[in-house]
Amino acid sequence: MPTLLFYILAAITLLSTVLCLTRKNPVHAVLYLVHALFALALLYFLLGAPLLAAWQIILYAGAIMVLFLFIIMLVESPVADQSSRRLSRWLPPAALSGSLLVCGGALIVMDPAATAVISSYWLTPRDFGCALFEHYGLAVEIISLILLFAAVGAFHLGRRYRPNSKEDVS
Amino acid sequence: MIVPLGHVLILSGLLFVAGLLGVLLRRNLIMILIGVEVMLNAVGLTLVGASAYWRNPEGQLFALLLMAVAAAEVTVALALVVYLKRSRSTIDVNRFNGMQG
Numbered sequence: 001m002p003t004l005l006f007y008i009l010a011a012i013t014l015l016s017t018v019l020c021l022t023r024k025n026p027v028h029a030v031l032y033l034v035h036a037l038f039a040l041a042l043l044y045f046l047l048g049a050p051l052l053a054a055w056q057i058i059l060y061a062g063a064i065m066v067l068f069l070f071i072i073m074l075v076e077s078p079v080a081d082q083s084s085r086r087l088s089r090w091l092p093p094a095a096l097s098g099s100l101l102v103c104g105g106a107l108i109v110m111d112p113a114a115t116a117v118i119s120s121y122w123l124t125p126r127d128f129g130c131a132l133f134e135h136y137g138l139a140v141e142i143i144s145l146i147l148l149f150a151a152v153g154a155f156h157l158g159r160r161y162r163p164n165s166k167e168d169v170s
Numbered sequence: 171m172i173v174p175l176g177h178v179l180i181l182s183g184l185l186f187v188a189g190l191l192g193v194l195l196r197r198n199l200i201m202i203l204i205g206v207e208v209m210l211n212a213v214g215l216t217l218v219g220a221s222a223y224w225r226n227p228e229g230q231l232f233a234l235l236l237m238a239v240a241a242a243e244v245t246v247a248l249a250l251v252v253y254l255k256r257s258r259s260t261i262d263v264n265r266f267n268g269m270q271g
Contacts, residue, residue: 006172006177017185021189021192021204029200033204040214046172047178047221049230059241064241120222123227128230139231154248157252158249
């Protein structure tokens with residue numbers, strides 16, 4: 001059963017990624033990418049990484065995709081959408097989300113207490129934290145510095161654009 | 171391991187190629203960034219699959235670090251998109267063909 005779920009989720013991931021990369025409208029592309037990220041989170045869960053699955057949803061599908069949507073709303077000119085009243089237009093996203101929901105439900109039914117039934121290898125959050133902070137504390141510090149530099153760089157780039165100032169002339 | 175490692179690698183390879191084609195073929199800057207995200211996720215799937223195959227936590231730890239790097243990359247890249255939109259009023263990469271200085 002987990003093997004079958006793996007192939008179903010792999011098909012969902014590939015399908016929604018291809019749909020994502022072929023959309024004209026970036027908002028639709030981001031929504032299909034969220035489908036792909038959810039399917040990838042369930043794949044992580046199947047492969048024995050429950051904590052990474054949770055972070056995939058919180059960080060990627062939550063934070064990063066919302067950032068993408070903000071920026072798209074900020075920079076894209078609005079596209080008039082005439083065909084949104086047709087019901088068949090909602091069929092691909094509805095089918096993808098429905099099958100994702102069924103797969104997630106099947107995972108919960110198979111393994112309600114999240115004991116190591118699904119996968120032969122199962123890294124609990126406690127073991128994950130021990131392995132991370134016992135052996136890779138320096139990596140955590142470096143990653144936090146990278147995030148700090150990225151925040152400073154984004155702040156620097158996002159200053160108000162002044163046409164008269166010397167460095168912003170283009 | 172519920173599936174052979176080869177199947178995980180095939181899936182992540184296909185995802186990576188799809189993201190690479192998106193980066194190479196699309197001309198909208200935001201779609202290029204989405205292609206980069208797809209490629210990073212393909213690498214993350216490889217790491218988690220390898221971690222399950224060798225029963226080793228290191229793969230999952232590196233997948234976590236990969237997520238943090240992806241977040242940093244997206245922050246800077248989207249700030250650049252906003253900057254370019256302000257200064258050139260377009261995000262079509264074919265229009266960015268001039269240099270200054």
